Amino acid sequence: MNKDRIIQKLTHYFRHDWLRYLMTAVLCTVIFFSLTYTNVYMETYDIEKFSTAKEAIRSPITIENTKETERRIREAVQSVEDHYEISSNVTEEQVMAVNEIFEVIEKIESEDLKEVLSKTTVTVNDKVAYLKQLVEEDSVREMNSAVFIALFEAEASDRLLAKELLTSSLYDAFHTGIKVEEEQQVISSIEQKLSYSTLDYSFVQSLKPLIEYGVEPNSFFSADQTNEAQKQAREGVEPVLIRAGELIVEEGQVITNELYEELEITGLLNEKRNIFPLIGLLILMLLLGMVVFLELNHTSNSSYTTRKLVAIIVMSGVIVGVMKVISFYVTTVNPLYFITPIATVSMLLKILIKERMAIVFSIIYAVVGSVVFNANIPGLLNMEVGIYFLITQLVSIYFLAIVKDKAAIVKTGVGVALMNAITVYLFLLLSFEKYDWSDYLLFGSYGFLSAIIATVLTVGMLPFFESGLGILSDSKLLTLSSPNQPLLRKLLIEAPGTYHHSIMVANLSEASCEAIGANGLLARVAAYYHDLGKTVRPHYFIENQMGMKNPHDYLDPYQSADIILQHPIDGANLLKKEKLPQEIIDIALQHHGTTLLKYFYYKAKDKNDNVKEEDFRYAGPKPATKEAAVVSICDSIEAAVRSLSNPDQKEIEKIVSSIFQDRMLDGQLNDSTLTFMELEQMKNVICETLKGIYHSRIQYPKTENMKEAK
Structure with a gap:
């Protein structure tokens, strides 16, 4: 068998949904097993x-x-230096005492001592004696008189400078603290500082007794602070x-x-190897893989595209990988598994795929998590982790109702955060160990942080899956369905008739898709945009003319046909320009398929029998999906029923049947995989919906007739 034939055969096999589902299940099993292997088997x-x-x-x-941890604690405690407490009272007392001496000197110099002392002549010694009488401190009285004589004989400016330098130096020294053994060093430092000033050297030397008087130890050993520092050093040592x-x-x-x-x-010495836990793990992961396959194969139609299957595989690899990384840092005293942002995958699965799939994988990830966080003990499943993961995922699925914008995800994150904290506290209360209030605060914050990280990751990864993998989620569709969307506002303002027609087509399309199991939301949103191309020349389409003359009356049938046939292409171009999802672009381009523009074709044929039919057919392509085929049929039916002056039930049924028959005979539904049973279901739903819209109404009597009846 040559290479081309092998590739052709593989391509044929992969067209089958069950094979894609099987490959997805196998890859998930491989991921789960490879990342949990070391948790049950140690060499x-x-x-x-x-x-x-x-x-x-x-x-x-x-x-x-533990031995190394204890050694480091000892070293940390021994490295702590003694702590000293600085007395502010000593600082204030000493500086005030020095200031008092200078103030007394200034007072004496300002007074008339001849009257005070009753002397005709006052000497410096008299001033010194009088100063010692005024001061209260004995230590000042006992101080060498030479320092006071020098101060009295000095100029007032020198005296002021000496006072400022001495007091500022004392403040600086007291601020840093003066220990007993540092007293002489501080005295020398202050003396040196004064000698560097403009003061006379001999004057500075005479001030030394005053400096010695002002300097006094104010820093004393503090046992409490030292013990606290040792405690912090002990607590600062990481295990x-x-x-x-x-x-x-x-x-x-x-x-x-x-x-x-x-x-x-680490348990690596001469222990008997046991492969039975490995076999048990393999069986467990195979069972989980089988659950994945059965769940994917549960849906009868091909709702799980290859892109969605890739998203499932990527999410499984990422979240189990995150679990594995976090498990490296989990200890018996620090349950970091509470911080795992497991709710990310459950929210993404619900948004991108569907709720049922999110619930199934919530159970699977909870089981895998109980293995990953089993402390590498073969045969042990960490049920606390499994329950926590299951609760946080199910809560996120429950709270995440309709995702119209990112605010819905944020609100879900708040609910998950609260439930995570409650679950964590539940486990702490059920345990036999005693926890401090700080432990409750710390471990509860893990639950909050898990929800915050999950919310951020969901918001951040959603554009990757929507744009990078091209997955069209319900949240994206709901955003696009907003009337404030620029293209829909453009359609409403520039082509109001077409806008109303699109709304009616959307109602019919959604009801039809739900009846046959297709994506009703996609059909509805695509129907909103399917005639966007009419905004290029809105008045050339009858629903937008509103009483004005039909411009086609003045055009050649070929010119009219060119304008009408161009609108699917114009619409697709506008959608591409605004970067709308490819599914919506495809439906806009395919909604007329390659059908014949009969009105202008027969109008041209009345003038010339040699008219080519292909000149009046849409460029296509034909509808390639069920949703595209539904929109195509509903578009024609809505336009046809709208043209009736007074539609009744029989006329509606007749028009619906004729359009279905025409599309099948023209081969327009050949690429859409619609079955005859689904077409019949669609026909019934469309007829019922149209009958509800165009039902007969009571004819109320006129006001004049009512007056006559009275």
């Missing part, structure tokens, strides 16, 4: 102390090295973790006592 080694490692050995689990995947021993390295202890801690 062990037969190694002795001081031997040489034959290969590099990495840790299979994340675990704390020494041997992380999963961390290199413990390099190839050719000698196994020291320390390395041997790490190998013992």
